[in-house]
Amino acid sequence: MTMRTAYRFFLAAVLGAAGASNAQTGMSLAKLSPATRQVLETRCALCHGVEGESASAIYPRLAAQHPDYLVKQLGDFRDGRRKSETMNEMAKDLSDETIRELAAWFSSRPPAVRRILDADLAAVGRYVFLKGNPYSGVAACASCHGEKGHGTQLLPRLAGQHPNYLVTQLKDFGKRERTNDNAVMHSIASKLTELEMHAVAVYLGGQQ
Ligand code: HEC
Numbered sequence: 001m002t003m004r005t006a007y008r009f010f011l012a013a014v015l016g017a018a019g020a021s022n023a024q025t026g027m028s029l030a031k032l033s034p035a036t037r038q039v040l041e042t043r044c045a046l047c048h049g050v051e052g053e054s055a056s057a058i059y060p061r062l063a064a065q066h067p068d069y070l071v072k073q074l075g076d077f078r079d080g081r082r083k084s085e086t087m088n089e090m091a092k093d094l095s096d097e098t099i100r101e102l103a104a105w106f107s108s109r110p111p112a113v114r115r116i117l118d119a120d121l122a123a124v125g126r127y128v129f130l131k132g133n134p135y136s137g138v139a140a141c142a143s144c145h146g147e148k149g150h151g152t153q154l155l156p157r158l159a160g161q162h163p164n165y166l167v168t169q170l171k172d173f174g175k176r177e178r179t180n181d182n183a184v185m186h187s188i189a190s191k192l193t194e195l196e197m198h199a200v201a202v203y204l205g206g207q208q
């Protein structure tokens, strides 16, 4: 093992530990009601994984996402306020209690270790994330989503999310196709260039 890889392993271990301590640890599958556990294992897990670490980039990662944000999105999918053919179907029969339990479960899962896929692009994205684009009037993402992209109760965590999913959501916000938005993300996303969207998504995808 070279010094460089040793350092990477060290960093990964430290960052991984920091991520885990953010989430409420100690939750186990056994704490879920049998009905919720069945929904989780036979339905949600197919696309999002039991641990919320979706294997495919088209399905958002749910691990360490804030519980209140998850509750809101699931309620919006169920009641049709947020449109998605797949998720409207998946959520249509969920009770408020099941939604609360699923949200508690996914938010308690620690995020896996991430890596940056394209360092040059990510450098542009880091600028947009921390400073916005003062020339076109885009606010810094960090001012709401937090310096590390960890979000707050009602503001989603973006760190470690699949870049493809982030780009899709930014485009949907821009075109007003994410129907449950609150106007804030529309005004921001509609000012982002194609390059800025991809750059900020690649940067975020590599954050822990
Ligand atoms: C067939 C695949 C599939 C299954 C099964 C599935 N989902 Fe999804 N899920 C998706 C897709 C695709 C999206 C992105 C929707 C969009 O583009 O708005 C999504 C989005 C979400 C989001 C929004 C995340 C965010 O960051 O805003 C949540 C929460 C979610 N799913 C939870 C669940 C839960 C809980 C279950 C089980 C009841 C479930 N999903 C089952 C495919 C799936």
Ligand code: HEC
Pocket (backbone or CB within 6 Å): 060, 128, 129, 132, 138, 139, 140, 141, 142, 143, 144, 145, 154, 155, 156, 157, 158, 166, 169, 170, 180, 181, 182, 184, 185, 188, 192, 200
């Ligand atoms: C003024 C506050 C604010 C700023 C600045 C902001 N956002 Fe957001 N963002 C929000 C809110 C609030 C939501 C949740 C919207 C909802 O509930 O549907 C959100 C949602 C999102 C989502 C959806 C996440 C998911 O899991 O589906 C993405 C992606 C996103 N923001 C990216 C960005 C990026 C990139 C920037 C910077 C260019 C940015 N945001 C700047 C407030 C903000």
